[in-house]
Amino acid sequence: MAAPTKDTEVGVPPAAAGRFAAFTRRMPSSTLGKHALTLLVAFVVVVLVLELTGPFRNSQFATMAYYGIAAAGLTVLTGVNGQISLGHGALMAVGAYTTGLMLAAEIPLLVTMLGAMAVTAAVGAVVGVAAARLHGPYLAGATLALAVGLPGLAIYFDHWLGGEQGMRIPSPQMPAWFSDAIYFLSATEASSAKYLAYIGWVTLLVVLFLLANLMAGRTGRVWRAVRDDEVAAELAGIPLGKVRVLAFVVSAACAGIAGAVLGIVVRLAAPSGFTIVLSLGLLTAVVVGGLGSLVGALLGSALLVFLPPFVTNVGTDIGLDNTQAAQLAPFVYGAVLVLVMLLAPSGAVGVLKKLLKKLWIGRSTRRTG
């Protein structure tokens, strides 16, 4: 039996719905097809952007990539499954230190990244088992303890992990095919900043692809159900504990990969790089971008990377001295956060969606009217 189609959303005129239907008919119908196509388009955009920008911007993009990976993982945990974590910075530290140790043992980069992911996921599983029993402020407190405590291990085991000064991470060798490909593409010499930016962004796109698959399917639906009403979810046969731990493990795996990318980009893993400021920065990025949205996580991490230097530049332009200009950035960041909370609680993505919807309806009504 065919499902009746009378459920067209209120407020959208039939013409807009028709245009949208015609548009979706041309798209692949399978989830894999849709997401693979999006991945491909995104990759082309990434190549264009990285080829059209210089080494300085390239390294900023590399930074954005690891923030984006961690923020995407966090938005799944906090936005989709409703568990807060103030400890994702510490999980990134696990990934970065694992990367350092494995690269020092001359293990190939890809294996190292997967290793960092696996080790961090395992730590995430342990934390997740505890987290599954905690709610709200208690969960925040427990993960905060993780953020404060875990980097301290590096100081305690200073012989292995380099103590306060941190552990140097060997830079991965740029393979010959990469510089050949770049030369073929844009007739430029491939810089090491560019290589790292490519590693970061290809990793980010793969992570986003996999997370988008999860969110579009059964796993994401069950995560959201547990977030919205745990008693009703339980009565539908969903084991709350397992589902929450799974979300934590997936999120931690992302933090681990983010830590690995951070490690090879920064070339150093030090306790001072993984303080509570990093964890809070990720959380605010996810909230500003739009909780529970992968695009939002991306927007949030872009803001995290590009807003501070932009504000500092504006500061010096209007005649502040360097110290004052540098202090302007956290102030503006805080102001942005407060404004988003007040004016657009669904984040940047929520605002974008509203705008697109208006545009879509506006265009089709003008055409028909």
Add this chain to the structure above:
Amino acid sequence: MSDTQPAPSVFGVADVSVRFGGLVALDAVSFAVGHGKVHGVIGPNGAGKTTLFNVCCGFVRPDAGTVLRHGRPVSPRPDELAGMGIARTLQGVGLFRGLSVVENVMVGADRHRKAGFGSTLLALPRSDRDERALRERAMAALAELGADGYAARLPGSLPYPVQKRVALARALASEPDLLLLDEPASGLGHDEMTELGALIRSLTARMSVVLVEHHMDLVMSVCDKITVLDFGKVVADGTPDEVRDDPAVIDAYLGEEATHA
């Protein structure tokens, strides 16, 4: 599994007692639901109806007594009920407010899923097939309750009676053989209640129903048997006609009215 003898009961509790501190919430309560029957549990406020339901669902462990499924003692956790073919609706609606109507019902159908985490992660075709199958199940359950027109809406945007129908569709989507309804008529108008009564009767072809309800008209018209609780004790147990004229029942309800007056 088919019993050769007429099955004594598909579900029941035997001598269940629950104490909260010094308060006796349930005192040696027993009832049994026959195959394809509608069993009502009624009683004044505070009689222990909700506690009894929570014992049935594993939210409250009884201090004494057992829950019986097909005559065998069980003590399921709440998340194991669906797998045993038991579905329960909640007081109020308890819908997932961030999920569309059809997604809500798909969660109800979740025990019929086949694809695992790996195939969802990689968006393999079997995950898409599984999603389509769940969606069809959900749409069928919604259609049965006349709510399929709201499939794409968020529950919060719908009138309360429609939300209650969606919640019922979510319970039916798991295809249970026992349905526990917790005050399904609360907040419904007279006509909607008549419809609900007819619906509950029509479900008995596929499942047994336990009904906790305040509305006497509904209970009397749809139930095959009724258990009356007062202060945690069973004061009457029988057909609607037997229960209606039972002095203990009249006493329990009149007593309540007297204290309310």
